[in-house]
Amino acid sequence: MSSETSQRTTERGRIRVSGFDVDRVESRDPLSSWEPDLQSEAGRGRLEYAWERFKRNRLALFGAATIGLMVLLAMFSRPIQLPGSFPVLAGQTVQPLSLAPADPANQDVITGYREPTLENVLTWPPTGLYLFGADWAGRDILSRVMYGGRWSLSIGFIAVAMALLVGIPLGSIAGYYGGKVDELIMRIVDMLYAFPFIVLAIAVIAVLGRGYWEMILALVVVGWLPYARIIRGEILSVKENEYVTAAKALGSRDRSIITRHILPNAMAPVIVQATLSIGTTVLVAAALGFIGLGLSPASAEWGVMLNVEQDAIARGRWWAGLFPGLAIFAFVMAINLVGDGVRDAFDPQGDQTDTDTGGLR
Amino acid sequence: MSLQRFVLKRGLITIPLLLGISMLTFGMVHAIPGDPIDFITLFTELDPQTEMEIRAEYGLNQPVYIQYIDWVTDAATGDFGRSIITRDPVASEIVERLPYTLVMGIMAFGVTLITAIPTGVIAAYYRNTKIDQASRVFALLGIAIPNFLLGLLLLLIFASWLDLFPILPPTDRGIISYDMLVYTLLPAITIGTGSTALLMRLMRSSMVEELDKDYVRTARAKGLPERTVVQKHVLRNSLISVVTVAAIQVAFIISGSVVVEIVFSYPGIGRLLVNRVGNRDFPVTQAIVLLIGVAVILANFVADVLYAYLDPRIRY
Numbered sequence: 001m002s003s004e005t006s007q008r009t010t011e012r013g014r015i016r017v018s019g020f021d022v023d024r025v026e027s028r029d030p031l032s033s034w035e036p037d038l039q040s041e042a043g044r045g046r047l048e049y050a051w052e053r054f055k056r057n058r059l060a061l062f063g064a065a066t067i068g069l070m071v072l073l074a075m076f077s078r079p080i081q082l083p084g085s086f087p088v089l090a091g092q093t094v095q096p097l098s099l100a101p102a103d104p105a106n107q108d109v110i111t112g113y114r115e116p117t118l119e120n121v122l123t124w125p126p127t128g129l130y131l132f133g134a135d136w137a138g139r140d141i142l143s144r145v146m147y148g149g150r151w152s153l154s155i156g157f158i159a160v161a162m163a164l165l166v167g168i169p170l171g172s173i174a175g176y177y178g179g180k181v182d183e184l185i186m187r188i189v190d191m192l193y194a195f196p197f198i199v200l201a202i203a204v205i206a207v208l209g210r211g212y213w214e215m216i217l218a219l220v221v222v223g224w225l226p227y228a229r230i231i232r233g234e235i236l237s238v239k240e241n242e243y244v245t246a247a248k249a250l251g252s253r254d255r256s257i258i259t260r261h262i263l264p265n266a267m268a269p270v271i272v273q274a275t276l277s278i279g280t281t282v283l284v285a286a287a288l289g290f291i292g293l294g295l296s297p298a299s300a301e302w303g304v305m306l307n308v309e310q311d312a313i314a315r316g317r318w319w320a321g322l323f324p325g326l327a328i329f330a331f332v333m334a335i336n337l338v339g340d341g342v343r344d345a346f347d348p349q350g351d352q353t354d355t356d357t358g359g360l361r
Numbered sequence: 362m363s364l365q366r367f368v369l370k371r372g373l374i375t376i377p378l379l380l381g382i383s384m385l386t387f388g389m390v391h392a393i394p395g396d397p398i399d400f401i402t403l404f405t406e407l408d409p410q411t412e413m414e415i416r417a418e419y420g421l422n423q424p425v426y427i428q429y430i431d432w433v434t435d436a437a438t439g440d441f442g443r444s445i446i447t448r449d450p451v452a453s454e455i456v457e458r459l460p461y462t463l464v465m466g467i468m469a470f471g472v473t474l475i476t477a478i479p480t481g482v483i484a485a486y487y488r489n490t491k492i493d494q495a496s497r498v499f500a501l502l503g504i505a506i507p508n509f510l511l512g513l514l515l516l517l518i519f520a521s522w523l524d525l526f527p528i529l530p531p532t533d534r535g536i537i538s539y540d541m542l543v544y545t546l547l548p549a550i551t552i553g554t555g556s557t558a559l560l561m562r563l564m565r566s567s568m569v570e571e572l573d574k575d576y577v578r579t580a581r582a583k584g585l586p587e588r589t590v591v592q593k594h595v596l597r598n599s600l601i602s603v604v605t606v607a608a609i610q611v612a613f614i615i616s617g618s619v620v621v622e623i624v625f626s627y628p629g630i631g632r633l634l635v636n637r638v639g640n641r642d643f644p645v646t647q648a649i650v651l652l653i654g655v656a657v658i659l660a661n662f663v664a665d666v667l668y669a670y671l672d673p674r675i676r677y
Contacts, residue, residue, distance in 0.1 A: 191381040194654045196616035199634075203650045206638040207392050283507055290509045291623045291635045306509060310624070314516040314528050325510035333505035 050268075050345040060341020066334035070327070073099065074149030100143035101131075104300050112138055113312070116319050133319035135309060141319065145327050148300035151212070152328065155301075156282035159219035160274055166220060167227025168270065172258050174228065175235030186232065189225050197222050198284055205293050215294055219281050226273050234266030241265075268346040275342050279335030286328045302328050367669045375662050382654040383436070387429050389650070390643045441648035446640050451648045455630065460536045462622070462629035465545050465552070466614045472553035473560055473610065478603070480557075481564025482596065488569055496561060503558030508617050512551040512624035519547065532628050548625045552617035556610045563606055567599040601671045608664030612657045 054060055080095035114134035132141035174185040192200060204218035238244070239262060247257050288294040289303025290310075297308055302324040306313075309320035398412065398421060407415070416422045419442075420431050435441070441451035484496035520526045526547060531540040571577065572595055580590045619631035626632070630649055637645040669675055 187377070187381065190378060191385060194378060194382050194658050195650070196612045196653065196657065198616045198619055199650060199653050202619070202634065202638055203386075203389055203646070206641070206643070206646050207389055279505070286507060287509060287620045290507075291620055293635065293638060303507075303509075306513070310513065313513045314521060316517065316521045318514075318517050321510070321513055325507060325513070328507050329505055329510060332507070333501065336501065336505055 050342075054341055054345040057341040057344060059337050060344075063334035063337030063341065066330060067338065070149055070331055070334075071153060073146045074153055077143065077146035077149070078104070100140075100146045102140035102143045104139060104144040104147040112136065113317050113320065114138070132323040135305070135320050136312060141305075141323050144300040144305060145302070145323050148302050148305060148324065149327070151295060151299055151301035152282055152286060152303070153331070155212070155216055155219070155285045156278045156331075159216045159223055159281045159285070160278050162216065162220045163223030163277070164227055164270070164274055167224035168231055168263070170224070171228035171231030172235060172263065175232035176239060176254065176258055176262065182232070185228065189228055192222070192225055195222075197280070198287055201284060201288060202293060205288065210293060210296070212295060215285060215288060218288075219285060222284075223277060223281060226277070227270055230269050230273055231263075231266055234269060235262055238262050238265050272339060272343040272346060276336065276339035279332040279339070282335070283328065283332050364666075364670060368666055371662060371665050371669075375658055378658055379655065382658070383433050383651060384429065386647050386651040386654065387432055390647060391425065393643075436648070436651065442644045444637070444642055444645050446637065446642045446645075451644050454633065454645060455648060455652070458629050458633050461545075461627060462618055462631060464536055464542070465548050465618060465622075465627065465629060466611075468545055468549035469552040469556070469614050469617070470607075470610065472549050473556040474607065476553070477557045477560035478564055478600075481561040481603075482568055482591070484561065485565040485568035485572065485599075486591065488565070493565075496565065500558040500562045503554050506554070508551055508555060509620050509624050511554060512548065512621050515547050515551060516624070529626055530628070544625075545627075548618075548621045548627055551621050551624070552614055555617065556613050559613075560603065560607060560610065564599065564603050567602045568595060571595045571599040601668070604671060605664045605668040608660055608667060611660035615653055615656065 075095065076097040077100040078098050079093050081093050082089050112134075113136060116131060116133040132145060135141055135144070170185050174182040195203070200222045201218040204221050205214060208214040208217060235258075244257060244261055247261050252260075285294060286301070286303030286306075289301045290307045292307055295301045295304050297304060305324040306321045309317070313321035398415060398419075413422070420428050423431070439452050441455075443449065444451055444454060447454070480496055484493045487493055516526075516528060520528045526544055530544050531538070534540055536542075536545075577590060577595060580594050581587075615631075618629060619634060621627070622629045622631040623635060630652075634646065634649045637649075
């Protein structure tokens with residue numbers, strides 16, 4: 001591409017060509033090895049259009065607000081101190097606020113169950129406030145539900161992020177190169193798909209043992225499958241486009257073709273799936289906690305809280321398990337609303353009434 | 362392609378899959394750090410003579426691929442060795458609990474079909490009205506509610522408050538007894554709710570699609586009563602895609618049963634799996650995981666064949 005052609009397109013004619021930055025095309029050095037930024041104007045436009053549509057979707061915004069609120073409540077429920085092993089800032093308090101009305105681990109002087117009451121709501125800090133009641137050890141359930149979000153929510157977000165980091169590269173490689181690599185990766189995906197989500201996660205935990213990172217790893221082993229499948233399918237359809245052939249003809253390396261030309265055009269369904277997966281992952285993590293294969297019984301993870309109180313609920317102390325359960329429910333519901341909104345935003349022509357398999361496979 | 366050829370071709374694809382999942386479940390135990398013999402002997406100190414004997418008994422002195430072949434050939438005949446915890450044959454432990462899970466799964470499947478198809482049809486027929494909206498809200502709720510919470514709430518309401526069911530299952534009478542079958546309704550409804558929500562929406566969208574087709578207008582134009590149009594023409598065609606998804610719901614029901622059996626202390630396969638994973642009883646864990654994998658692969662196979670039978674277009 002010489003500078004004459006680019007000047008001709010910017011100065012001559014009455015048809016305005018959009019999709020590129022006129023000033024940058026004119027001012028760039030003709031002999032340099034110039035390449036457009038990863039986020040081209042066109043790509044940014046598509047995301048902007050999606051955001052415009054998403055903003056008008058009230059249900060999705062409501063879901064996003066709910067998630068934001070739950071994340072904030074979990075973060076500000078108790079102060080956060082950095083662990084002693086942390087470099088430079090060891091032992092420092094990075095988050096001083098404490099919104100939870102009681103210490104989630106503290107047992108009340110009178111131990112034992114207490115029904116939810118509304119007294120002392122208006123005083124702050126609320127003393128003797130059992131808005132959600134107290135559990136078997138006399139611990140304030142409201143505080144524990146707020147604090148427990150740290151486990152439940154972080155597991156969901158971290159596991160999905162890691163699953164994307166595994167699934168997208170593997171799916172891209174399979175889709176772009178095809179042949180034996182493709183066969184190998186997709187046969188592994190097929191094989192793992194033979195197990196329902198939670199059964200595979202249980203099998204991984206059987207091998208690794210219980211714990212926070214063990215659970216995340218188990219969820220990643222199951223979680224990367226849909227992304228690999230989706231991105232492979234998208235790449236197979238995108239890579240036939242002329243601009244990919246053009247990039248190849250210009251001598252771009254495979255990696256830059258995948259990351260600059262193919263992935264941005266194949267991401268929309270992955271983003272939708274990832275959003276919905278956060279809900280599924282939190283649900284499965286809670287289910288694992290509930291069946292006793294998740295975090296330790298001392299943690300306030302929502303599924304674990306239900307597991308500990310399982311008998312009490314069945315015997316009439318409904319508040320002990322209802323509120324942690326409702327927290328899971330509200331989060332999954334909110335994520336599903338956001339996920340549906342994201343899908344409609346990327347694909348406004350699609351059937352908007354379909355609900356996805358937000359739940360367990 | 363004839364149906365037979367399709368079945369054969371589709372069946373051949375499942376063979377490498379089955380081999381693959383058997384290798385995965387076998388490899389599971391070998392991925393655990395440490396010597397498998399420690400899990401068999403529960404970390405007791407042994408003199409070398411007994412250790413050699415135990416290794417020989419479990420085939421641990423053989424190369425890994427021989428161990429795998431032995432394990433697979435035994436598994437194919439239903440011999441999964443003995444449980445580390447109870448020392449009973451794994452197969453008999455599973456066979457003892459399998460009927461419970463099967464009955465529960467079939468009931469859950471029945472609950473799903475009986476509720477999802479009519480409600481989906483109604484939602485599609487009265488689309489974009491209050492009825493449709495209500496079904497959409499129900500679907501959203503049904504998908505988002507954790508099945509263990511739903512189970513606990515059902516127990517609380519029906520067993521604790523209304524006293525219609527016992528809190529613990531009456532297992533002493535066996536599965537084929539009135540009490541047990543009635544009790545199984547609770548877990549079946551719990552599992553079925555999620556599937557119902559999904560299947561109902563699927564039924565609706567597939568029905569909406571059919572209702573817009575030309576043959577429906579033709580049927581109406583020639584004066585057929587509305588009932589005949591919907592039942593004989595639209596429903597049959599829109600059921601095709603639903604039937605296949607219903608078969609795939611087997612995976613959904615299995616994963617539901619693992620959690621829900623814990624809620625209801627139900628003596629099935631899922632609870633056995635969870636208990637034994639906690640106790641690191643690998644022969645039982647392996648056997649159940651393999652069994653579930655095989656069940657899901659077969660269900661998918663059945664779904665594809667059913668689809669090919671109902672809709673000959675997809676055979677090509």
